[in-house]
Amino acid sequence: MDAPKIRRLQQNDLPIYEPGLEGLVRDNQGAGRLRFTTDLAEAVRHGRVIFIAVGTPADEDGSADLQHVLEVARAIGEYMNEPKVVVTKSTVPVGTAELVRTTIRAQTRERFELCSNPEFLKEGAAIDDFMKPDRVVLGVDSEEAREVMGALYAPFVRTGNPILFMDIASAEVTKYAANAMLATRISFMNQIADFCDRAGADVARVRQGIGTDRRIGSAFLFPGPGYGGSCFPKDVKALITAARGLGMEPTLLDAVEAVNERQKHLLLERVLQRFGASLQGRQIAVWGLAFKAETDDMRESPAIPLLDGILAAGGAVRAHDPKAVPIARSLYGDRVHYASDPYDALAGSDALVVMTEWLVYRNPDFDRMRRLLSEPVVFDGRNLYDPQGMRKLGFEHYGIGRGGKVRAR
């Protein structure tokens, strides 16, 4: 329904950055397999399966806002011309498929089946995750939906990764449980990192020490500036709200969120600790604005509280990001200087804060960095650099959970 966006897509001009996506869209659109339209009737009549993949942002009370999903459901009901399988791909709270069913049913007497098919892709690796999923979760309550969806996904699970059929409610909960678990691992490691900082231990060693335990596993154990993005923050909030609605106290999830809120302000706190509460006359270089590497997505990015805080303290920001600058410009306009390359961000800056783990930041020219910075202070929010090596090179380096108390001004 977003006409300008659809027009861009028709010309293979993608409104987001996702590695490999442009070529895929161009090839399939060129071959006539993929079409973009604002004509709802045409879109609904096309095909046997309809995926609902619209946004489900957090409402004021933290619950998932279902207005877009239900708007689409109404339109599906209105234009339905033959039996369909309607699939909720958006992340939606348990019970939503039933709401979708009643909403469609109110518009049509045509037969339709429902399926809950949560999406587990990672931004930045979305195509691979879709083409080679660890698993496909399909919540169904009819033989027809099971058959149609099983056939649709068969080509993507040829290597033996499972299609997990389950009831619709369990499929809906699976998505929230997965994101809550991943967010929990991040907050857990961020809290362990805080402990390491205080105890004089190195969280990078601790991470290896626990990650090699097969019961724990090595993925998702990296401390950092806090989780962001369009999913974890809103999904943890939605699960918390849903749990309260069911009369339980989600104490663990509350803690996961509280730890993350603190973490998202940690780097700003350290900058202020180092340079004082006023940053008047100071310039801070920031590497990375996207909430993670390989995307231009800045939704809930930890870079936002950092930038806001530096600007509020009277400081200047010289920021670099390989892909997210257009988005940053729409948020900050001219209040931030956008550097043309990572080193340009350092020119005359009092310190560097690394916020995103982009490949270009992992192995920089350290001599050049030190020469450009007016003070060789690096707040390494992604633990990209070895603290001892950095100290040898003459940097004042602060990682997350890697020791090194911030030297107050």
Ligand SMILES: NC(=O)c1ccc[n+]([C@@H]2O[C@H](COP(=O)([O-])OP(=O)(O)OC[C@H]3O[C@@H](n4cnc5c(N)ncnc54)[C@H](O)[C@@H]3O)[C@@H](O)[C@H]2O)c1
């Ligand atoms: N982004 C991710 O990595 C990811 C991963 C897994 C699940 N999800 C879930 O997928 C859903 C979409 O996420 P997103 O990041 O793509 O959101 P988004 O906001 O980037 O995209 C949603 C799109 O839906 C369109 N839309 C809204 N209302 C519409 C309507 N009535 N008719 C037609 N189009 C409409 C919007 O124009 C927009 O382009 C959410 O529920 C999210 O939780 C996202």
